[in-house]
Amino acid sequence: MASAGLTTVVVVDDHPAIVAGLVAWCADADPPVRVVDSGATPAAAWTDPGLSADVVVFDLHLAGQVPAWTDLRRLVEAGRRVIVYTMREDRDTILVCLELGAFAYLAKTEGPDHLVPAIQAAGRDRPCTPPAMARAISTDTRPGRPRLTPRETDVLVNWFACESKEMVARKLGLSVRTVNSYIDRVRIRYAEAGRPAPTKAALVARAIQDGLVRLDEL
Incomplete structure (x- = not known):
């Protein structure tokens, strides 16, 4: 950093x-x-x-x-x-x-x-x-979209909009450990779908591909 x-x-x-x-x-x-x-x-x-x-x-x-x-x-x-x-x-x-x-x-x-x-x-x-x-x-139309829960999606999208997981935790009334747990689960889901996302940038790419967030929202 x-x-x-x-x-x-x-x-x-x-x-x-x-x-x-x-x-x-x-x-x-x-x-x-x-x-x-x-x-x-x-x-x-x-x-x-x-x-x-x-x-x-x-x-x-x-x-x-x-x-x-x-x-x-x-x-x-x-x-x-x-x-x-x-x-x-x-x-x-x-x-x-x-x-x-x-x-x-x-x-x-x-x-x-x-x-x-x-x-x-x-x-x-x-x-x-x-x-x-x-x-x-x-324009990526490859299959393999994982099914995220509404809470996983909420945490993920807020993480993209915030500078830190601590800010996400405060905004959503969660602990940082819980925020990390949700994000880790999303990473696991993408890995199991054959579309690994080891970095925040990779998760952003996946979220855009799957319609979870729009480019103009970032």
């Missing part, structure tokens, strides 16, 4: 011009964003100072190779907030990245107007749905 209002970023991308542009965009950001390191391989995110960065901006196709699914999965499983920032805009690639637990997905054509807010949202663990990601989610 970003501290003192400053979000830190490590960039994994093998195009120097992309990295330079991203550094410049972040330098002009408000609230502030600082790129602490960059590299052409995922190693930049596993060694200091990139290891302690709040957010990893990750190119899915490094050196023109096949999608780096394994590297993305490793980062997510290590608890990193990963924004995939790559050239591909097809729905299937975007949905796979979200299922692997990416915080957000942006096509490189979307530029600073969407990338910088996504980085800031990731640093504060707030939902973010850039355009390419929103299109992929809204």
Whole structure:
């Protein structure tokens, strides 16, 4: 989680011009964003100072190779907030990245107007749905929608609208432990349906896909 209002970023991308542009965009950001390191391989995110960065901006196709699914999965499983920032805009690639637990997905054509807010949202663990990601989610017609109870849905939607589970607990008159229990149950239901949602961003994507919340409500 970003501290003192400053979000830190490590960039994994093998195009120097992309990295330079991203550094410049972040330098002009408000609230502030600082790129602490960059590299052409995922190693930049596993060694200091990139290891302690709040957010990893990750190119899915490094050196023109096949999608780096394994590297993305490793980062997510290590608890990193990963924004995939790559050239591909097809729905299937975007949905796979979200299922692997990416915080957000942006096509490189979307530029600073969407990338910088996504980085800031990731640093504060707030939902973010850039355009390419929103299109992929809204047109996802795959089966596997779990049946949530009204209370589970209520807790989930309020969590999307609040900055913390503590705020949800106060709003709904519940304990934080109970809020966590409801959210954990929702995650289990999605996992059992074959649509895992290990992060808040992934749960937002699932909720939009299943009509539990609209994009304009986030």
